[in-house]
Amino acid sequence: MNQHAYADDNIFARILRGEIPAHKVLESDDAIAIMDVMPQATGHTLVIPKAASRNLLDADPEILGPVMQTVQQIAKAVKTAFDADGVTVTQFNEPAAGQSVFHLHVHVIPRFEGVPLKPHTGEMEDDAVLKANAQRVRDALAAA
Numbered sequence: 001m002n003q004h005a006y007a008d009d010n011i012f013a014r015i016l017r018g019e020i021p022a023h024k025v026l027e028s029d030d031a032i033a034i035m036d037v038m039p040q041a042t043g044h045t046l047v048i049p050k051a052a053s054r055n056l057l058d059a060d061p062e063i064l065g066p067v068m069q070t071v072q073q074i075a076k077a078v079k080t081a082f083d084a085d086g087v088t089v090t091q092f093n094e095p096a097a098g099q100s101v102f103h104l105h106v107h108v109i110p111r112f113e114g115v116p117l118k119p120h121t122g123e124m125e126d127d128a129v130l131k132a133n134a135q136r137v138r139d140a141l142a143a144a
Helices: 011-016 061-081 127-143
Strands: 024-027 031-035 045-049 086-090 106-111
Touching: 011 031, 011 045, 024 061, 024 127, 031 061, 031 127, 045 061, 061 086, 061 106, 061 127
Parallel strands: none
Antiparallel strands: 024 031, 031 045, 045 106, 086 106
């Protein structure tokens, strides 16, 4: 296992501290949900616990329940907001598994029949598109 100490200079820690802007769709005592800036599909949203944890392997078990409740809430909202056929929920632990930001986070991705996911690297999505998509998710949350 390639386990290292949590580093508080990661991008999600910086977003949580307000140092970097993000298109937030939900905030609770335990987590935030933001639009992914390099979405694999329209409406790709991230759920990020506020507690400092590198990944699932070192997370405080007490935060996992509330975080997963937020994941479920966001999954329902993005499915509704984008009229998706389904939702993929993924979470990566350590580089060998695909983790590239070392703060626990969960990807919630609306899925559409016959439409493959885009790679999670490359160009960032247009800010206006992210802003509009965030509003769609917030509207779906408000209507739930």
